[in-house]
Amino acid sequence: MREECGIIAAFNVPGAQNIAYYGLTALQHRGQEAAGLAAVLPNGLIHVHKGFGLAHNVIRAEHLQACESDRVLGHVRYARSSENTAVNIQPIVIRSHAGDFAIAHNGSVTNSRELKIELEAAGSIFHSTGDSELLAHLIQRATGSFYDRVVAALPQLDGAFAYAILTPNALYAIRDHNGIRPLSLGKLNGAYLISSESCAFDIIGAEFVRDIAPGEILRISDNGGLESRFYVDEDKCRDRLCAMEYVYFSRPDSDLRGLNVHTARKRTGFALAANDRAELTDGRLRADIVVGVPDSSLSAAQGYAEAAGLPYEMGLIKNKYYGRTFIQPVQSEREKGVKIKLSAVRSVVRGKHILLVDDSIVRGTTSRRIVNLLREVGAASVHLRIGSPQIISPCFYGVDMSTRDELVSVSMDIESLRLYTGADSLKFLPLEQMRAIFGQNLCSACFDRNYPTELYSLGKEL
Template structure:
């Protein structure tokens, strides 16, 4: 039996602003544009120059930040977070930004990514007397900073960051400054912008467009930015860096209107669709994409083949995140509530269905069934990512290896399980070509190839590879 429906999910998105009188309002709009990166919880912490004040909760940005809640958030600097729970699980206490108060001042943290040595560091810190208030790996940094022997916060932060392994984009705010840090491999996207005299930082550039900010540049791997009333300074906390941006940001996670390392996400996905047309040409009548992240690739496939692109699948946008999961007997009906096949488009047609990935296989099988029930005579499935055979340790919820259908099944076996007439995954070489790259340097392909850019600690491996 195939595992339960569960698609890919990214851990979170972060947004920060320094030097703007409406910092909290800007952060609200920024987080709203990053809502696709996490829907389980959200928070904002602001600074008025003297104290830090925070509001957070489990729910969507529009649910938590009511007019009444925003009244408490006054200041010219702010950081915000939208969360999808991976490391540490859910719960109010794990919603970020995390806010800490001490005799020497306050500290707020917002984190995108996952630390592969979090457990090892926690054991070490607890043996030295630390008491953790959350189960999130984000809190590790706060303890490392406060236990550092350096007199100045900048050096405390640099020392603490040098001890972390894995993927992390951090926003660190005190009463008087904002620090921005990206791991030595740049696994997660993070960009710097400006709005007048204010600086803005976001996981994706689409947030800049929403708030009216101008993109300046991407944060560099191993870089620590310090923003305060004196302006912006850049320092390094890691000398040896090897860029390895997550390829799934282009394939699935980021919004089509975002740019990552100068590459537009929509354009990258269209190119993947065009490459699939070269690798998997079919005699078909209609091309359709699975909403929403696969639409760009489907358009690219249609353009390259000359087969008409049609909206053969419609997403129901009113099935909210509180939708009650159906019982075993009603599961198929539950899928139909979220996604519908357009009979007038696919009936009697040979359909090429473009999707971005197959993780556990259940959703693909049910979508193929929807198309065939609507009268499609053939359904050829083409996937704009290579087979996902290995877990991600850096903040993407691909769970344990045993739940990944491609980890122990061939393409033909997967095709049989999902009921497609054919199944083709883009090749690694084709994916890189679509990104304008001749090789894989500068990108993380761990979930496809099993080659990870960082050391993976034994306790982490034990969880992800459990049988």
């Protein structure tokens, strides 16, 4: 399972189903194909409602009423096209003689194929292709208390993942020991919540407490207490947050590792402008206005304009009722999506030399179309600046870039890519500058091929 998803959970919070619903709407940018809620009912059973679509379409008033509870787990999902089936929608609920539990995750277990072969040989039967069910099987095969079984199961997993597990009497928050996928702890009226991003806490009026630590299993109990364990020795835990969380995935109002995402992106704009300073000064680079590609590039564009002393203009308008083109599972749909979701503002762009800022180039479809859009409405020139390095290697940790064939920078150097996009000039943010802004401890494998975990059978894609 290779997906970029969102998790929200509330425990011992009256009206938790409403809290989780609003949290999912705040996390909708992380996945738009499916959504679901799992709620512990007064009789101790777990009720689940989930389906394809955006959270507000899937979860209606009658579903919130059916999920009324003070302990609820929610999930929004993005998946590759081959895995976009109903059985993979989360949360999943495990019915067991020892008690029900619900589980949801974000990320990708790199040794999932090897573990599934081993488990199937031992008699396990899988109903989905997801890593949530994989962990459920490992938990069920362990012994001891539920907490002990979770602790025993997790060291068998490798890769990048954040899990949330809901039982009738506890909520578990789990983060991989490399800290590649984010997960945060919040507090509302004395009770605890967890979320993939801190922006969800702001929406529901909760207080951000801290990030779940890499390798941590945090248990929130019936009495409101917190218990923390690590599933590997703490000296083996590393903080290698995915760089793409800052570049693209996370909302600008989220904080990751104490760094606000908008601030981080704005600093990439400062750096891009600094790299262009000499050319801007002597006239080799002519720019009348700075335009950002909505939405994840706007902060970087603002930073560039501020540092370069240029006007920041809204030269592109996004259709707010259309999904993100990168987070769509089929390339043909991405290409249609670029045409539908963006339009150029003719009166702003016509006759202007445009400094266009975008966050990344993955497949190149979006960049090429946007440059063409600006030219079609009369831009005099379009200079493209990218707020991240070239993506030169697949991601196996939950981002939909799992083969080299999908990555345009694998087959094109910068000049070839400039010609392909139609830009008058093209520059990327150097890797060392990105690290200086986001932090040295990052997973930047898609930019430098330095993978923090073993890849197992997935390595054949390299």
